[in-house]
Each structure stands twice: as structure tokens, then as C-alpha cells.
Amino acid sequence: MRPPRHPPFLLMLTTASSLEATPSETAGLGLSTGVRGLALLGGAAVVVLILIAVKGYQPAAQATANGLVAGTYFALGAVGLALVFGVLRLVNFAHGDFLTFGAYAALLANAFFRLPIIVATAIAIAATALLGTILELAIWRPMRARRAGGLQLLLIAIGLAYVIRNGIQIAAGTEPRSLQVDVTSAVSFMGGIRLGTTELTVVLVGLVVLVLVAIMLSVSRLGKEMRALADNVGLAEVAGVDTGRVIIATWLVAGGLAGLAGVLVAAAVGVLTPQFGFQLLLSLFAATILGGIGNAYGALAGGLLLGLTQEWSTLFIDPRWKLAVGFAILILTLLIRPNGLLGRPALK
Amino acid sequence: MTLYLIGIAPFAHADFWLGVGIVAGIYSIFTLGLQLNVGFTGIVNLGQAGFMAIGAYAMAILIVTYGWSPWLALPVATLIAMLAGVIVAMPAVRLRGDYLAIATIAAAEIVQSTAQNAISLTGGNNGLLGFDAAWQTIQVWLLGALSTIGLGDMDQIPLFAVTWITFAVLLAILVTLQHTPWGRVLRAIREDEDAAEALGKNAYAYKVQSLALAAGIGAIAGYLLAINITLIYPGTYSADFTFIGFAILVLGGLGSYSGVALGSVLLWFVLEGARFLDLPLSADKVAALRLLIVGLVLILVMALRPQGILGKREEMVLRG
Secondary structure (H helix, E strand, O other): OOOOOOHHHHHHHHHHHHHOOOOOOOOOOOHHHHHHHHHHHHHHHHHHHHHHHHHOHHHHHHHHHHHHHHHHHHHHHHHHHHHHHHHHOOOOOOHHHHHHHHHHHHHHHHHHOOOOHHHHHHHHHHHHHHHHHHHHHHHHHHHHHOOOOHHHHHHHHHHHHHHHHHHHHHHHOOOOEOOOOOOOOEEEEOOOEEEEHHHHHHHHHHHHHHHHHHHHHHHOHHHHHHHHHHHOHHHHHHOOOOHHHHHHHHHHHHHHHHHHHHHHHHHHHOOEOOOHHHHHHHHHHHHHHHHOOOOHHHHHHHHHHHHHHHHHHOOOOOHHHHHHHHHHHHHHHHHHOOOOOOOOOOOO | OOOHHHHHOHHHHHHHHHHHHHHHHHHHHHHHHHHHHHHOOOOOOOOHHHHHHHHHHHHHHHHHHOOOOHHHHHHHHHHHHHHHHHHHHHHHOOOOHHHHHHHHHHHHHHHHHHHHHOHHHHOHHHOEOOOOHHHHHHHHHHHHHHHOOOOOOOOOHHHHHHHHHHHHHHHHHHHHHHOOHHHHHHHHHHHOHHHHHHOOOOHHHHHHHHHHHHHHHHHHHHHHHHHHHOOEOHHHHOHHHHHHHHHHHHHHOOOOHHHHHHHHHHHHHHHHHHHHHOOOOOHHHHHHHHHHHHHHHHHHHHHHOOOOOOOOHHHOOOOO
16 A cells, blocks of 8 residues: 555654754753644644645635544543553553543433433543542552563553453443434534534533643643653652652543543544444554653644544545554654654653 | 253264364464564564454465465465564564554554455455365365264364464474574563673564564464454454453463463363353343453453463563
8 A cells, every 4th residue: 555645744744853953852841842832733734724725725624623623532532641651651551441431421321311411521520530540549559569560561451441341341232322412413614614513512622621631731730740750750759749649630630531532532423332442542542652652741732633634634545544544643653753743852 | 052051961062162172273373473572572562463464364365366376375475474574573673662562553453444445455344255265175175084083073173173283383383493592582682682782682683583473473373263264354353363362371371382372272261161151141242241351361360470370470571
């Protein structure tokens, strides 16, 4: 299969070269991240302009809007994955199934107990945050105490993914289900972009939460402690960070965001099956790696970028290849810039 | 089916258990490749199902679409799978352990996506048929030979025998390789890559070779799987296959090639034995229950006895 020349490669080249400017930068966060973020934003804007020039306004704008829908839930899912990796050095293969868990918790509240979707979403967030915390206390903390190796933790996470997913499947069955949301009405705006009202709500809710998360990480004490722990556990502890408390908080945040992301995916896509979270997992990895694994800001940007790139690719190749495009981006990022677009330069 | 059937007439189920034995054998062969990578080289290959798919699809496409003789198609398809192993390994083995795991599973998902979407090549979700004419001929001949000793109605015996003979041959090759200088270098790399490099060993080349060899072994498992279900379609080669392989791997024990067979037989005895429990569950829920057991095996073995049944604790290394 000959890879067609399409924007992802272009984008990567432009951003990569504009980022080479600060190779000696060692603090991955702070100002440099802001500068890189702006560079990414600029790169994305350039791509949109090029796409409009090549493919016309309406298709390019529509693909961009679709990309933002997918991008927001990728970003919400990926930020939790990145936080857990950053703070615990754990590649949480069960994170995709956290999304499934949240979506089914909302389904139970919404479709079975007839609660309004907002209440159901709150229940999903709380339930998934609780799931993350329970797993921390029941499995991850004892395993750390036993100094379990990386392979052990990886395989336990994969095992957990199977238990959660198939537990849901045994409880709820495989048939596709839907939340009680409006899937028919749509709105048109900005000269011919058409989105379902639910999709629009998903984007708006998602973007607001993403901004809140970014603010939480940058200004709140907890956010700073999380980033300090992600940076250097030893230094953070010497500086007086209560590791145990921050780890619990990390699971609460990661789980809550995963639960929300699960509900948003289910609402935007329209149907959910017990498999959807695991199917999304690799896209979440791709978003995380794109942004620099362990870097929460990077995951936010990486998620949006991945959603956009996948939808942009549909302007040039059959949409059936959308997922494969995401995985190809994942592998290419690992090859070309293994520390991600927003990550710091290589540290061995 | 209910439990008492086993008690009354064990041989009524002989054909059923032979079928389970075939599946266990195919998984054993598949997991030998994982053992070479994970247990003996320290690289976590989560893309083994992808290499298996490449081998099986290449074999079927060469035979069905291009009319090749199976005796030529099999070695060529194995080489194609190994080449895919080299292509994935060349960039991937430079990465840290967990990145490598993610890169390999992403590669396998691209294979899966290609199998589903490149319909003119792979038949899409309908899959490919008609690649096993030569096997049918061999099977008829073998069944004829079996009927002379009164076993002609046990039509699973030929594939069972071929599968486990293949396993035994591969096992002998891998155990022998492990005692050559090549095998010792692999383990040295797993233990301390820098030390191996300092001794002048090209760790990168050895890791690429390890992954390529595992891909070839995966392809062989793929041929037997294709023959067993007489059809090649994308769903057979999903990531589940790889993760069941990992459950077998850790159950048998890392760093033990014969443990692979033990793990596979044990796991499949439990998974298929669950059919006799007469659970009040629909078919898709029973399938989910089986994968849930796979997940529990992974968690429990890793938490309670990470070296598995036959493995050694000091053989557990993930390059960090």
C-alpha cells in the first residue's frame, strides 16, 4: 500500500522543524510547552488553509469540525492515560475499558433508571473515578509495595482490561445500545458546516472540560504536584509532595475524565458496544505519544491533533482507513520524534 | 451438554477433546514465538497475531489467487511474515519496552485493518477459502491409514498429529538455538544490553532477528489455524489471539519453552471445559466469560506467581 501524500506528514514536518529550535531545552513544561503548543496551533491553522485551498471550503471545514468532535473525546481519554503514565509509570491498557465502563454506567442510569442524561453523566464520572481508585488500592498499590517489574504491571493492566470489558459484556450483552440523546436534529453554521446537536454539545462540553483540566494542571496545587511527581518522583517527595494522596487524586481525575469521555463517545457516535473502549485504546495511545507520553498538556493537544488528522485524511483516502491512519501516525511519531511533538528532547 | 456425560462416556468426547488439543497445539506454536521474544530476548511483542495473519494471508493469496503449489507457497509465505517482522522490528526495537509493546500492537492493528479493507486482496470480512486442497488430500490418505487400525472415524487425528509434531520440531529447534552462542547472546541482551554491546555484540541485530524468527513461527501457527477452521478472515487474527498467547506464556512460565505447551493445554482445558458447566448464559456471554478467565489468569499469575509454573523468577525482565 503506497501511503498517499496527505497532511499528517506535512504537519509533522513543519512542526518538527519549527520545534528543533530549542534542542537544549530540558524543562518539558512551562514556557517551552506554550511555545510548542502555539507552533502546533499555527501548524494546524496552516493545514486547514491548505486543505481549503486544495479541496474547497465546505469539505475542508466539515472534516475539521468532525475532527474536533473526535479530537475532544480522544483528548479527554488521553489526558488520563498520560497522567497515570506520568505519575505511576504505568501503561494502563485498561484505560480504554474505563471509557466503556463510564458509558455503560451512564446507560444504566439513563436508559434503565430513566435519569436525565446530565445526572447519568455525573454518575458515570463518579463511578469511573471510583473504579480507578478501587483498582489503585486493590492492585496497583500492593504491586508497587512488592516492587513488581514493568512486565508484570503491563500484563496485569492487560488482564484488567479483559476482566472489565468482558464483565460488562456478561452483564449487558453484546447488542449495540444507545443513550437517550437527540440523534436526529442537526445545526448548520459557518457557511455549510453541519453537525448533530448532540455532537455540538459533545465538542462544547469536551472543550470546556479540557480547558478546565489544563488550568487545573497549571495553577492548582494538586496539578503542580501531579506534574512534579511525573517529572521526578524523588525530587517531588523531597519537596514535600504527599505521594499517596497525589496518586489517589491522579486516579480520580484520570477515571473521571475517562468516564466523561466514554459518555461523550457514546453520545457522539450514537451506539455503544462493550468493545468500543478497547477499540479506542490505541487511538488514545496514539494521542498520548503524539503529545509526548506522560505529558498531560501534550495529550490534550495530541488528542485534538489525532482527531483532526484522521478526519482530514478522509478528504484524500477512503474513510475506512481512518483507524489505520491513526495507527500509522502513532508509529511514525515513535520513529521520527519518539518524545512526541510537545515532549522534551530525548532523555535516556 | 451436561457434566454427567463426561462421567458416563469419556470416549464420546474424544473427538471434542482432540479438537481442543489442536487449538491448544496451535496456541502452543504461536506462543513459542512470544517466548523467544519476551522470555529470552526481553522484548514485549504484542503484535504476534499480526505476523500470524500476514503468514496465513500470504499463503492463501499465493495459493488461491496466484495458483502456486502449497509446497512453494508455505516457505515463501513464512519468509514474507519474517520480512514483516524485520520491517516492524527495525524501528520498534530501538524503543523502550512499553513503547515497543504499543508500536507492535499498532502494527498488528494496521494488518487487521488491511485484512478488513483491502477487499480485492484479502476478501475483506468474507475472508479467503479454498487454500487447503493439498491438506484435504493428505488428510484423506492419513484417515485411510488410520482406518486400518480402527481409528478411521476419528477425523481430527491427522491435524492433531501434524500440529503437535510441528510443535515438537520447533521446540527442539528453539531449545537447541538457546544453547548456541546466538541464544546465549540473546539472553545476555535481555539481562544487560550495555554489557552485551560492550562485548562487541550488536544487540540491535539480535533483537531484529529474534522478532523475525518469532514472526515466522507465528506464520506457521497461522497456517494450522487456517486449516483448522478452513477459512481465513480478519476476526480470527485479532489482538485477543496475542493476549491469550500471553496468558499461556505467563501460566507456563517465562523463559521455559516446554512451559508453553503446559500453559496452553492447561488454559484450553479450563476454557473448553467451561462448556460442560451448563451455565445459563447465551453464546456471546460464554465467549465473554472465557476471555474474562484469560484476564484473570494474567492478573493472578502476575500478582501471585509471576514466574509461572515452570519459569524462573530471575528470567523476568522488561527493558525499561
